[in-house]
Amino acid sequence: MKAVGITPRKPHTARLVELPEPKVGEVPNGRGVKVKILKVGVDGTDKELHLGEYGAPPPGYDFLVTGHECFGQVVEVGPKVKEFKRGDFVVPTVRRPGGSLFDTIGTYDMTSEETYYERGINLRHGYLTEYFVDDPEYLVKVPKGLQHIAILLEPMSICIKGILQAYEINRRLKVWKPSRVAVMGAGPIGLLTALAYRIRNLETVVFGVEKRPYRNAELLDEIGATYYSVQDRPLAEEVKKNGPFDMVFEATGFSPVVFDAMSALAKNGALILSSVTGGHRKCEVEADRLNIEFVLGNKVMFGTVNAHRGYFEEGLKDFAMSEAAYPGWLTKLLSHPVDGLENWKEQIRILFEIKDCTKAYLNVAQPEA
Ligand code: BGC
Ligand code: ZN
Numbered sequence: 001m002k003a004v005g006i007t008p009r010k011p012h013t014a015r016l017v018e019l020p021e022p023k024v025g026e027v028p029n030g031r032g033v034k035v036k037i038l039k040v041g042v043d044g045t046d047k048e049l050h051l052g053e054y055g056a057p058p059p060g061y062d063f064l065v066t067g068h069e070c071f072g073q074v075v076e077v078g079p080k081v082k083e084f085k086r087g088d089f090v091v092p093t094v095r096r097p098g099g100s101l102f103d104t105i106g107t108y109d110m111t112s113e114e115t116y117y118e119r120g121i122n123l124r125h126g127y128l129t130e131y132f133v134d135d136p137e138y139l140v141k142v143p144k145g146l147q148h149i150a151i152l153l154e155p156m157s158i159c160i161k162g163i164l165q166a167y168e169i170n171r172r173l174k175v176w177k178p179s180r181v182a183v184m185g186a187g188p189i190g191l192l193t194a195l196a197y198r199i200r201n202l203e204t205v206v207f208g209v210e211k212r213p214y215r216n217a218e219l220l221d222e223i224g225a226t227y228y229s230v231q232d233r234p235l236a237e238e239v240k241k242n243g244p245f246d247m248v249f250e251a252t253g254f255s256p257v258v259f260d261a262m263s264a265l266a267k268n269g270a271l272i273l274s275s276v277t278g279g280h281r282k283c284e285v286e287a288d289r290l291n292i293e294f295v296l297g298n299k300v301m302f303g304t305v306n307a308h309r310g311y312f313e314e315g316l317k318d319f320a321m322s323e324a325a326y327p328g329w330l331t332k333l334l335s336h337p338v339d340g341l342e343n344w345k346e347q348i349r350i351l352f353e354i355k356d357c358t359k360a361y362l363n364v365a366q367p368e369a
Pocket of ligand 1 (some may be wrong): 043044045046047068094095097121154155158305306307
């Protein structure tokens with residue numbers, strides 16, 4: 001079968017490669033599920049992969065099949081699979097377990113090992129191909145009524161993990177009722193995070209670089225979030241005017257923003273860091289002030305990467321809520337579809353050239369009835 005592969009750590013090496021079609025028997029104990037790939041999305045991580053800044057091939061290969069945002073349909077199950085049947089819609093998770101305690105209890109997104117395995121990113125082939133076979137543990141069933149937006153579930157799982165872990169961490173407070181939250185960045189992760197906050201009925205302010213007219217700002221209007229361009233109203237100014245934030249979700253990909261966000265936190269507040277910044281940027285900070293504010297205000301800042309299946313399942317609930325509260329809104333994020341695996345080059349072009357793109361995805365195949 002055909003797949004799109006790259007040579008990781010070398011810029012712009014994408015090409016068509018051949019892989020044998022996988023068989024359900026490849027997963028031990030009759031637990032294999034064969035999935036036909038229907039859609040594959042791309043994001044900033046794919047950009048870094050194409051630029052040669054990130055990623056590694058699986059052992060024994062000189063290429064990595066890319067694609068970690070996937071939606072597919074079950075075509076065959078092994079004899080011991082009870083959870084799925086032919087025709088079911090699924091979204092696969094990205095991480096695969098290593099050997100730490102966290103990996104063995106299903107929280108492979110929290111591995112304490114240096115090496116991590118991520119399909120389409122690091123040491124495991126991804127989904128930009130025709131079929132894959134996996135264990136049911138890594139497949140999340142998507143109800144028919146949400147199949148049209150399921151390609152957004154992997155990025156949504158990242159947002160949900162960050163938010164739910166903030167609540168989990170702040171159980172230390174006995175009572176924590178955040179009311180005002182900020183999102184740094186109005187890209188796909190920023191938009192999905194804002195949605196998750198609005199579904200939780202939080203006053204949500206999103207900061208981005210672009211000035212209006214800006215499509216993402218209009219999308220935020222539709223869900224009752226406030227958008228500010230930092231060119232008109234920087235974060236610090238908003239804090240001065242309307243007060244600090246109980247939670248700040250950082251999703252700009254620009255690490256200096258982290259230190260501004262630290263200053264924007266209310267007492268007992270939580271700062272969620274989600275940007276994967278592969279570079280070597282340096283900046284000067286007011287260390288004493290930032291430190292004392294954190295100490296005297298009992299604040300927390302934590303990093304969050306990837307997501308295990310529980311957060312994908314929670315993300316589906318948010319999608320259902322979103323369709324009820326803001327019908328059709330998520331569909332508007334699906335801005336740049338491309339039809340056919342053979343047109344993979346066009347998807348990469350969109351990824352690099354289109355500024356207003358909220359999601360570029362490839363329609364690899366059509367679902368069966
Ligand atoms: C993916 C995550 C992954 C992270 C770091 C993101 O783009 O969505 O699944 O953990 O990159 O590799
Ligand atoms: Zn991603």
